[in-house]
Structure formats: structure tokens, C-alpha cells
Amino acid sequence: MEKQLNVVPFVSVDRMMRLVHSVGIERFLTELAGYIEEDFRRWQSFDKTPRIASHSVDGVIELMPTSDGTLYGFKYVNGHPKNTREGLQTVTAFGLLSHVSTGYPVLLSEMTMLTALRTAAMSAVAGKYLAPKGARTMAVIGNGAQSEFQALAFKALLGVDRLRLYDIDPAASRKCAGNLARQGFASIEICDAAAEAVEGAAIITTATADKQYATILTDNMVGPGVHINAVGGDCPGKTEIHRDILLRSDIFVEFPPQTRIEGEIQQLPEDHAVTELWDVIEGHAIGRRDERQITLFDSVGFAIEDFSALRYVYDLTVGGAALEFLDLIADPDDPRDLFGMLMRSPAAPAAH
Amino acid sequence: MEKQLNVVPFVSVDRMMRLVHSVGIERFLTELAGYIEEDFRRWQSFDKTPRIASHSVDGVIELMPTSDGTLYGFKYVNGHPKNTREGLQTVTAFGLLSHVSTGYPVLLSEMTMLTALRTAAMSAVAGKYLAPKGARTMAVIGNGAQSEFQALAFKALLGVDRLRLYDIDPAASRKCAGNLARQGFASIEICDAAAEAVEGAAIITTATADKQYATILTDNMVGPGVHINAVGGDCPGKTEIHRDILLRSDIFVEFPPQTRIEGEIQQLPEDHAVTELWDVIEGHAIGRRDERQITLFDSVGFAIEDFSALRYVYDLTVGGAALEFLDLIADPDDPRDLFGMLMRSPAAPAAH
Numbered sequence: 001m002e003k004q005l006n007v008v009p010f011v012s013v014d015r016m017m018r019l020v021h022s023v024g025i026e027r028f029l030t031e032l033a034g035y036i037e038e039d040f041r042r043w044q045s046f047d048k049t050p051r052i053a054s055h056s057v058d059g060v061i062e063l064m065p066t067s068d069g070t071l072y073g074f075k076y077v078n079g080h081p082k083n084t085r086e087g088l089q090t091v092t093a094f095g096l097l098s099h100v101s102t103g104y105p106v107l108l109s110e111m112t113m114l115t116a117l118r119t120a121a122m123s124a125v126a127g128k129y130l131a132p133k134g135a136r137t138m139a140v141i142g143n144g145a146q147s148e149f150q151a152l153a154f155k156a157l158l159g160v161d162r163l164r165l166y167d168i169d170p171a172a173s174r175k176c177a178g179n180l181a182r183q184g185f186a187s188i189e190i191c192d193a194a195a196e197a198v199e200g201a202a203i204i205t206t207a208t209a210d211k212q213y214a215t216i217l218t219d220n221m222v223g224p225g226v227h228i229n230a231v232g233g234d235c236p237g238k239t240e241i242h243r244d245i246l247l248r249s250d251i252f253v254e255f256p257p258q259t260r261i262e263g264e265i266q267q268l269p270e271d272h273a274v275t276e277l278w279d280v281i282e283g284h285a286i287g288r289r290d291e292r293q294i295t296l297f298d299s300v301g302f303a304i305e306d307f308s309a310l311r312y313v314y315d316l317t318v319g320g321a322a323l324e325f326l327d328l329i330a331d332p333d334d335p336r337d338l339f340g341m342l343m344r345s346p347a348a349p350a351a352h
Numbered sequence: 353m354e355k356q357l358n359v360v361p362f363v364s365v366d367r368m369m370r371l372v373h374s375v376g377i378e379r380f381l382t383e384l385a386g387y388i389e390e391d392f393r394r395w396q397s398f399d400k401t402p403r404i405a406s407h408s409v410d411g412v413i414e415l416m417p418t419s420d421g422t423l424y425g426f427k428y429v430n431g432h433p434k435n436t437r438e439g440l441q442t443v444t445a446f447g448l449l450s451h452v453s454t455g456y457p458v459l460l461s462e463m464t465m466l467t468a469l470r471t472a473a474m475s476a477v478a479g480k481y482l483a484p485k486g487a488r489t490m491a492v493i494g495n496g497a498q499s500e501f502q503a504l505a506f507k508a509l510l511g512v513d514r515l516r517l518y519d520i521d522p523a524a525s526r527k528c529a530g531n532l533a534r535q536g537f538a539s540i541e542i543c544d545a546a547a548e549a550v551e552g553a554a555i556i557t558t559a560t561a562d563k564q565y566a567t568i569l570t571d572n573m574v575g576p577g578v579h580i581n582a583v584g585g586d587c588p589g590k591t592e593i594h595r596d597i598l599l600r601s602d603i604f605v606e607f608p609p610q611t612r613i614e615g616e617i618q619q620l621p622e623d624h625a626v627t628e629l630w631d632v633i634e635g636h637a638i639g640r641r642d643e644r645q646i647t648l649f650d651s652v653g654f655a656i657e658d659f660s661a662l663r664y665v666y667d668l669t670v671g672g673a674a675l676e677f678l679d680l681i682a683d684p685d686d687p688r689d690l691f692g693m694l695m696r697s698p699a700a701p702a703a704h
Contacts, residue, residue, distance in 0.1 A: 006365060012679035013358060018699035025694075052404055054419050056452045061424050063415050067406050072413050074428070076448065078455020084687040088454055092681050096428065100408045102440055103430020112682035116690050145684075148691035172688055179691050326678070327364035329444050330464035332497075335436040336524055338468055339500035339531050342377075347370035 007325035011109035011313060015324065019316060020117070026156035029149075033121040033128075033157055035308040040125075043278035045069060046304055050258040053235075058082055060235055066303035073097045073307040075111055079235060081209050090145065090209055091115065097310040107314045108326060111306065118309040119301055120149035122254075123229045124157035126297035127203060129280050129287035130252060131227035135202035136162050136186075141194050141216050142208035142232055142240075143167035143176035150205050150231065151180055158203075161186040166197035167208075195221050206240045207231040219244040224292035231299045233264045241296070243267045249296040252277050252287070254305070263298040274298070359677035363461040363665060367676065371668060372469070378508035381501075385473040385509055387660040392477075395630035397421060398656055402610040405587075410434055412587055418655035425449045425659040427463055431587060433561050442497065442561050443467065449662040459666045460678060463658065470661040471653055472501035474606075475581045476509035478649035479555060481632050481639035482604060483579035487554035488514050488538075493546050493568050494560035494584055494592075495519035495528035502557050502583065503532055510555075513538040518549035519560075547573050558592045559583040571596040576644040583651045585616045593648070595619045601648040604629050604639070606657070615650040626650070 011019070020028050039046070051064040059080030066073060077093035084090055093111035098104055127135075138160045140147050144167070154160035163185055165173045173190045180188055191197040198204050198221050206216045209232065222228065222245050233239040241264045251274045253259040260270060277297070279285035288295055317323050332341035342348070363371070372380050391398070403416040411432030418425060429445035436442055445463035450456055479487075490512045492499050496519070506512035515537055517525045525542045532540055543549040550556050550573050558568045561584065574580065574597050585591040593616045603626045605611040612622060629649070631637035640647055669675055684693035694700070 010678070013682045014679055014697070014699075017694050017697040020694060021697070021699040021701060047406055049404070052401070052415070052417060054399055054417060054424055054452075056419075056421065058453050059455055061417075061419075061450065061452070061455050063404070063417055063426060065404060065406060065413075065415055067408075067413075069408065072406055074415060076426070076457075078450070080453075080455045083454055086454070087687060088456065089682065089684070089687045089690070092455060092457075094457075094680050098413065098430070100406075100413070101410050101432075102435055102438070103411055103413050103432045103444060104440065105428075105444075105446075110680050110682060113690065113694060144688040145690040175686070175689055175692065179689070179695060326362070327366055328446050328462050330365045330441065330462060332441070334527070335439060335441045336496040337527055337531070338441070338465065338497040340527065342369050342372060342465060343531060345366070345369040345373070347366075347373040349373060 006327055006329050006331035008105045008108050008328040009317065010324045010326045011107065011317060012324060013110045013113060016110050016113045019313065023316070026152060029117060029121050029124065029153045029156045032117060032309060032312050033125050035312040036118070036122055036125050036305055037281055039304050039308045040278040040281045042068070048255060050261065051303065064303035064306055066307050067100055070100055071097055071311065072100050073310045075303065075306040077111070077115065095306055095310050097314055104329065107310060108328070109310060109313055114309050114313065116146060116149045118305050119146060119231065119299070120153035122305050123150055123205070123231060123297065123299055124153035126252060126277055127154055127158050127227060127229060130295040130297060131158060132202045132225055132288065132291065135227070136160055137164065137201045138203040138205055139164045139166070139197040139201035140205045140207065141166050141197055142206055143172040144207065144209050146207045146231060147176045148179050150207060152183060154203065155185065160203065163188045164191055164197040164201055165189065166191045166194050203227045203229060205229040205231060208240055214240055215242045216240040217245055218242050222294060224294065226294055228294065228296040229299065230264050230296055235262050236266060239264050239267055246296065249294040250275065251296050251298055252280065253298050254300060254302040258302060259298055259300050262300045265298055358679055358681050358683035360457045360460050360680040361669065362676045362678045363459065363669060364676060365462045365465060368462050368465045371665065375668070378504060381469060381473050381476065381505045381508045384470060384661060384664050385477050387664040388470070388474055388477050388657055389633055391656050391660045392630040392633045394420070400607060402613065403655065416655035416658055418659050419452055422452055423449055423663065424452050425662045427655065427658040429463070429467065447658055447662050449666055456681065459662060460680070461662060461665055466661050466665065467658070468498060468501045470657050471498060471583065471651070472505035474657050475502055475557065475583060475649065475651055476505035478604060478629055479506055479510050479579060479581060482647040482649060483510060484554050484577055484640065484643065487579070488512055489516065489553045490555040490557055491516045491549040491553035492557045492559065493518050493549055494558055495524040496559065496561050498559040498583060499528045500531045502559060504535060506555065507537065512555065515540045516543055516549040516553055517541065518543045518546050555579045555581060557581040557583060560592055566592055567594045568592040569597055570594050574646060576646065578646055580646065580648040581651065582616050582648055587614050588618060591616050591619055598648065601646040602627065603648045603650055604632065605650050606652060606654040610654060611650055611652050614652040617650055
């Protein structure tokens with residue numbers, strides 16, 4: 001791997017898209033979910049810290065580092081809801097994986113696409129443990145950039161094949177339905193209201209983008225037995241679910257210190273009981289225990305999921321001739337002679 | 353600048369070296385020092401946080417973010433003293449600059465070379481305010497990767513033109529002297545002991561790399577009036593200067609919450625008085641006040657210096673046709689249609 005010390009394998013956006021298609025998107029989501037589950041099972045071996053956020057009027061820029069002692073990974077990600085008005089993405093991201101033993105990077109990757117995939121894979125992993133058995137119908141409220149990925153992840157991992165879409169902007173729903181038209185769903189229905197979308201849905205996914213305390217779901221819209229996959233409430237001041245629903249639900253989270261600040265549960269007292277998802281996956285805690293229970297996955301996205309995603313992409317691409325390489329790491333012949341490397345570079349002025 | 357939203361201007365190692373040579377290394381150090389001073393003058397407008405460190409047996413990997421409200425910058429940097437034994441760099445780094453208003457990156461740059469330059473420029477800025485006036489002789493103890501950059505920065509900014517070198521490995525001193533032989537110094541002497549190197553030196557720079565509590569300077573080696581530029585003690589468990597010298601010195605630091613953990617002053621009680629360098633530069637505090645005072649710059653390296661360095665490189669390269677560009681940011685035509693971008697990419701399977 002490290003024949004050329006100065007170069008870092010790089011997965012560009014174009015390369016990532018080729019990678020997804022070469023694997024197949026549903027298989028990609030399924031295998032990625034497998035990496036996430038594997039890492040959640042060894043939760044206690046990770047360095048965990050809430051992401052480091054730099055908030056501004058328009059949005060947030062975050063760094064999300066973690067390490068399992070062998071590999072170190074971090075993601076740079078922004079969240080700027082107003083960006084779409086300027087033709088920009090709300091969320092863009094890239095990430096890096098490096099060796100803990102040397103600090104040398106082994107992979108730099110785009111992560112806008114990869115984050116969309118891992119967020120959906122994570123939701124589907126939670127759904128596997130929390131959604132009612134045999135659930136086939138999912139309401140998707142908020143039909144923006146994340147919606148199709150959610151739909152396909154739940155199809156691939158849980159067999160969900162009926163979608164009920166709603167967005168305040170009907171064009172977003174039409175885009176979502178159009179994109180998913182040939183992806184093997186039994187039915188895709190565009191609804192006129194959130195209340196209509198949730199009818200008959202065993203799973204409700206909320207993935208709206210506005211940065212505000214919104215109420216996408218009101219109390220009367222959520223009946224017994226439903227699993228709520230709350231994706232959009234993911235930073236301070238941004239929630240989607242009415243507090244009364246939270247109080248009726250069993251709430252599952254990724255990393256409590258982060259979710260209490262960023263998730264739906266920022267609406268609740270700090271000591272409100274929640275269950276850590278890794279405890280469910282590892283068998284320390286029960287996920288769904290009966291048919292009438294309302295379960296809620298308060299997704300905010302945690303560094304370990306990005307680590308899993310980078311690890312998956314690394315395993316897919318390692319040694320791959322198709323990778324690009326970046327001249328990112330200075331590698332003098334004598335490590336103590338960085339200056340000599342600079343002065344002997346082709347661009348240096350001739351000796352006088 | 354943002355005609356192509358998906359690409360991020362990239363400064364590779366090779367490009368950085370060309371940039372340094374096209375400007376000229378001493379002018380580069382001087383201009384970089386100017387950017388650092390400018391940013392230290394507006395210290396209070398920055399988001400400041402101690403770096404986020406992931407420590408392991410072999411070293412540390414750190415993220416160093418900061419923002420002035422308009423631009424956001426961070427650096428990834430490792431420190432692995434044992435790396436040199438495997439032919440790797442102790443410190444490698446890269447960094448990113450982005451717009452706070454959109455979260456979109458505007459520059460990705462190698463920073464191994466740039467960190468060496470900014471560390472030296474920072475030391476010289478401190479030296480400008482703290483070293484005795486007219487100092488021409490500097491002892492450099494520890495002649496590894498940082499040594500030549502320190503020497504040239506003090507030459508460019510302060511007029512230091514006599515060097516006294518010492519390293520436990522004589523080969524390192526010979527490398528340093530050789531590299532600097534044609535850089536316009538009046539004299540460069542290789543010494544057999546640290547105590548010999550400091551003789552007649554108005555400035556003592558310590559830049560050793562071992563991760564341990566070392567005593568590069570003992571109390572009897574430091575006479576009145578000297579300025580100590582303590583560069584190597586920069587992480588928990590790694591110091592260079594005997595505690596007694598610290599107690600006789602007026603100590604100047606970058607960002608106290610970080611320096612108290614990482615700098616020489618980790619040897620002192622938490623409430624030991626130190627002066628923030630930005631207060632000196634801004635005129636709120638006095639730097640050197642008399643000829644017999646021992647001043648000590650307890651350099652650990654702070655995120656704002658990396659920000660200044662990235663800002664300088666950005667200004668040098670902005671709009672430059674010579675830049676490389678990375679396909680790092682997914683940019684769908686409709687920002688809400690990331691999935692459509694994926695499915696319409698050339699690599700996607702043909703519609704069926």
C-alpha cells in the first residue's frame with residue numbers, strides 16, 4: 001500500500017458514483033449497513049467525542065473524528081439549509097482515513113454522496129431492530145436529497161416496497177417518485193398532506209431540511225405500533241417531531257451526549273431515558289418488544305458511521321488500479337530533511 | 353472562483369514547493385509572518401478551541417479548526433516521533449479553507465511543508481517582540497526538520513546571521529549546516545554540546561523531537577537577557593526546558609488553554625502567570641522590558657497560525673491558472689436531487 005509515501009488514494013465524486021454502480025446501489029447499502037453493524041458491535045473500542053461544530057448565522061461546519069485504535073477517521077461536513085436557494089447543496093462532505101500507528105492518511109474521499117448512503121444505511125439498521133416485523137409500507141415526509149436513499153435502504157434491508165411521499169413542495173415529491181420509479185417498488189404514492197402520507201404506514205421517515213423547530217408530525221398522526229425514523233432533526237434548533245410523540249415513544253439514539261444537543265430529544269429534559277442503539281444491536285437492550293409500542297430512532301449521524309463508511313470504501317478500493325492519487329504528503333528521503341527536499345525540488349533556484 | 357462548484361482548488365506538495373520558490377523562501381516567511389501578525393491583531397474575532405487530539409501509544413493525530421466568521425479553516429496533523437525510524441515524517445499535515453456562509457471548501461492544501469514554514473514564521477514574530485534588540489546570534493538545539501526554517505525565519509525577520517547548531521546526532525547538525533551553507537549566514541558553527549551552542553547566543557531555539565520530559569536546557573545554561581524560543585515541547589509529556597528556567601522567565605504563549613496542556617508550562621501550576629502573545633502584538637501588554645529579562649516563547653502551534661498560512665496561500669493562488677482542482681464536492685443540477693445525479697452518472701446502468 002505505501003510504496004509511494006507521498007500519495008494518498010483519493011475517491012472523487014465521479015469515482016464514488018462509479019463505485020456505487022459497480023457494486024449496485026442496494027448491495028452497496030446492504031454491505032455498508034453490515035460495516036456499521038460490525039462497528040456498533042465493538043462500540044466500546046472507539047474513541048467517541050461529540051462532533052466539533054462551528055455555528056454561524058447561515059449554518060454549521062463540523063468535524064467528526066473517531067478511532068478504533070488501528071484506524072483514525074474524520075469527516076468534514078457542512079449544513080447550510082439556505083444553500084439550496086443559491087443552487088448549492090445543503091450538506092457537502094469529505095473524509096479521511098489514516099493509520100493510527102503512523103498518522104499517515106490512507107484514503108481521502110468525497111463524502112457528500114457517501115454520507116447520503118451511510119445515513120440511509122444507518123436508518124435501515126435501526127429499522128431492522130425497531131420496525132414492526134413485516135413492515136412493507138413507509139411514509140417519507142420531506143422528499144429532498146436524502147429521501148431516495150432512505151427508501152432504497154429500507155427496501156434493501158427490510159423489504160419495504162410501498163412508499164407514501166409528502167413534501168411541502170410537490171415538485172420534490174415528483175422528483176423522488178420519478179427517481180424511484182424503476183427501482184422495483186410495488187407502489188409509490190404522492191400525498192397532499194403529511195397526515196395522508198402516514199395512513200397505513202408502519203414506518204414513518206421524516207427528512208425535512210428547514211433549520212427551525214418544526215412540527216412535521218403531530219401527536220394525532222402517530223398510531224400504535226409505528227416506527228418513526230426521525231432523520232431531519234439533527235442540529236440545535238432543528239426538530240421535526242412534536243414533543244408529545246416523543247413522550248409516547250421509546251427513543252433510540254446513536255451517541256447520547258451528541259443526540260441530546262442535536263436530536264429530537266433536545267426538546268426533552270436531559271435525563272429523559274433513551275436507549276443506545278449499539279446496546280440493542282449487541283443484545284444488551286431490547287429494541288421492539290410489542291406490537292403497540294411506538295419506537296423512534298432519533299438519527300443525528302455519528303462519527304462511527306462515517307468511519308464505517310470510509311472503512312467500507314477503503315476495503316472496496318484498496319489496491320485498486322482505478323484509484324486516483326494525490327500528492328498530499330511531503331516525503332523527503334531523509335525524514336529530518338524537509339528543508340533539503342524543498343531546496344532540491346525542481347522548482348528551486350539553481351545553486352549559485 | 354466558483355464557476356465549477358464541484359471542484360476544490362488543490363495545492364499539492366509539489367505545487368507548494370513551486371510556490372515557495374516562486375515567491376522566494378525568505379519573502380514567503382516574511383509575508384506569512386505578516387498574515388500571522390494581522391490575524392493575531394484581530395484575535396478576539398476568532399472562534400478558538402484547543403485542538404482535538406487523538407492520542408495513541410505511538411503518537412497523536414489532531415484536528416485544529418478555527419474561523420474568523422468569514423472563512424473557516426482546519427488542519428489535520430499528526431505527530432509520531434518514532435516515524436523517522438521507519439523513514440516516515442514525524443509530522444505530516446494538510447488543511448482546508450472554506451466559506452463560512454456556504455460551507456463550501458475553497459482550498460485544500462498540503463501542510464507538512466506549510467506547517468514547517470508557519471511554525472518558523474510564528475517563532476520569528478514572537479522573536480520580533482521578545483528577543484533582545486540587535487540579536488544576531490542564535491543557538492539552534494535540535495537540528496531536525498524544523499531547524500533550517502527557524503534559522504531562515506529569524507534571518508528574514510530579525511537579521512539573525514550567526515548560527516550555533518547542536519544535535520545529539522552530529523549528522524543532523526551537518527545536514528542543517530549543509531542546507532544553510534548558501535543561504536547568506538555570516539557564520540554557522542556546529543557545536544559538541546548544548547552548553548557550547550548557547551555560548552554568546554542572544555536567542556536559543558530548542559526544536560527536538562523526542563516525546564519525553566527531556567531537559568535540553570538546564571538552568572546554568574541560560575544567562576540574563578536571553579530569548580528562548582521553545583519549539584519542541586508541544587504535547588503532553590513532551591518538554592525540553594528545565595522547570596527552574598521557566599520560573600526565571602517571562603513566559604509568552606499563543607492560547608493558554610492549549611499551552612497549559614501541551615507546552616513547557618505543563619510543568620508549572622495551572623495559575624502560573626503567562627502573557628498572551630496577541631496582547632503584546634496588539635500593545636495591551638509589554639514584551640521585552642529590559643536587557644536582563646529572560647523571555648520565553650512557549651510555542652505549541654495554534655489553529656489561527658494555520659488559518660493565516662492557508663489564507664496566505666489562498667491569496668497567493670486565487671484565480672491562479674496553475675492550480676490543480678479536485679472533484680471533491682458533489683454538485684447536482686438540483687441540489688435536492690443527489691440521487692438523480694447518482695443515477696444519471698455515466699457509470700449508471702442503462703435504464704430498463
